[in-house]
Amino acid sequence: MANGFDVLTPGVYTTLQDAGRFGFEDRGVPPSGAMDEMSFAIANALVGNTEAMGALEFTLTGATLRLTGNASCRFAVTGDMHMTLDDVALPPYCRHRMQPGSTLRVIRARSGYLAVAGGFAIAPVMGSVSTLARAALGGFNGRPLQKGDWLTLAATQHAGPPTDSLPVQQLMPQRERRPIRVVAGPQQTHFSPAGVASFLAGEYRVSGESDRMGYRLSGPPVPHLQGFNIVSDAIYRGSIQIPGNGQPIIAMNDRQTTGGYPRIATVIRADLARLGQQKPGDSLRFELVSVEKAESLWIGRHQHLQSWLAELREVAQLG
Incomplete structure (x- = not known):
């Protein structure tokens, strides 16, 4: 048996x-x-x-x-x-x-x-x-x-x-109590410098509507500079889209593969496991790092x- x-x-x-x-x-x-x-x-x-x-x-x-x-x-x-x-x-x-x-x-x-x-x-x-x-x-x-x-x-x-x-x-580096690190864009020019600064300074909470497809966040709305519709583009795990209401959505593992909202930032690979441990009601902040820093952090974490x-x-x- x-x-x-x-x-x-x-x-x-x-x-x-x-x-x-x-x-x-x-x-x-x-x-x-x-x-x-x-x-x-x-x-x-x-x-x-x-x-x-x-x-x-x-x-x-x-x-x-x-x-x-x-x-x-x-x-x-x-x-x-x-x-x-x-x-x-x-x-x-x-x-x-x-x-x-x-x-x-x-x-x-x-x-x-x-x-x-x-x-x-x-x-x-x-x-x-x-x-x-x-x-x-x-x-x-x-x-x-x-x-x-x-x-x-x-x-x-x-x-x-x-x-x-x-x-x-x-x-469990996922237990680190620090902002989720992101790299800019790829549609960061769709937002004013003040809008980007507001996003990075704001505190967001994971909504109860979040699931494996995406984390919907609630917090300070991020205004668009050129409207919120773009030609559909590839979406990756960790892509942070800003829809018309200004509330960020983080694409997760079961995401759609393309999307028509501009992406203000992308979560770095080294922080994706920590992001995967978030639950509805948890608060998030974001920290901007360079692509070079993101690569270095992932190499170190992967080797460890x-x-x-x-x-x-x-x-x-x-x-």
């Missing part, structure tokens, strides 16, 4: 995600993938998986899952999480073992990830298992998990013994992450 998770409660919005579905934006298909790529990659490394293997992504609240089958499984949960296994509290950023019949309850999450050794038995669509719910594409039947679903696990990989807690603060992942995989293979 294959191992699997019975979904007892699905949480607010739990989907299967991997590193993303790339190469199809010219056909209108966004990459999707993990909102917090750092926590996602660390969860996989903890159980000995490749960095890009599919994992469950929790939003705001997690799921309650019961393991069925004949074998135990190794799992790890990362992100800003609280959870219990058979009503016993477990720390995140550790590798744990789950026995058949046991119940894992994820009590709270911003963006959190559950990886299991060997991954999930889900066929990729267009090269990825990431869920794009608005197109019913990928993941588990193209949608978030629902109560009563049964999610099959792939053949178990060896993942060593349980690990001690890892230094969570070190592993790869070093962590290599160490975690080595430990996972030793037990």
Whole structure:
């Protein structure tokens, strides 16, 4: 009998995600993938998986899952999480073992990830298992998990013994309390210098209308200099559009691939994982950096992450 998770409660919005579905934006298909790529990659490394293997992504609240089958499984949960296994509290950023019949309850999450050794038995669509719910594409039947679903696990990989807690603060630069860093434009000339200055000085809150497609912000409106309609242009993750009401919208993983609102700035790659941990009601500020600074920050962060992942995989293979 294959191992699997019975979904007892699905949480607010739990989907299967991997590193993303790339190469199809010219056909209108966004990459999707993990909102917090750092926590996602660390969860996989903890159980000995490749960095890009599919994992469950929790939003705001997690799921309650019961393991069925004949074998135990190794799992790890990362992100800003609280959870219990058979009503016993477990720390995140550790590798744990789950026995058949046991119940894992994820009590709270911003963006959190559950990886299991060997991954999930889900066929990729267009090269990825990431869920794009608005197109019913990928993941588990193209949608978030629902109560009563049964999610099959792939053949178990060896993942060593349980690990001690890892230094969570070190592993979560997303917890940095500093402005989200951006580079200018590419349509910054559609705004006056005073408008740009107001945007950078303002404090914005993540609206309850935000989702994986985009974060809608509320705060000081940004006036347009030349109107708010432009010829449709490519939209990237982190693009900050200013529509007619002047309230910024940050394009996220399930975004449309083109848009007709001018973009005042773009979030740098090094801060996208931190952005992915934001929830409705959180406040945001922005800080302008040069392209050269943005590249330097990403290179440093990526190298540091790869070093962590290599160490975690080595430990996972030793037990």
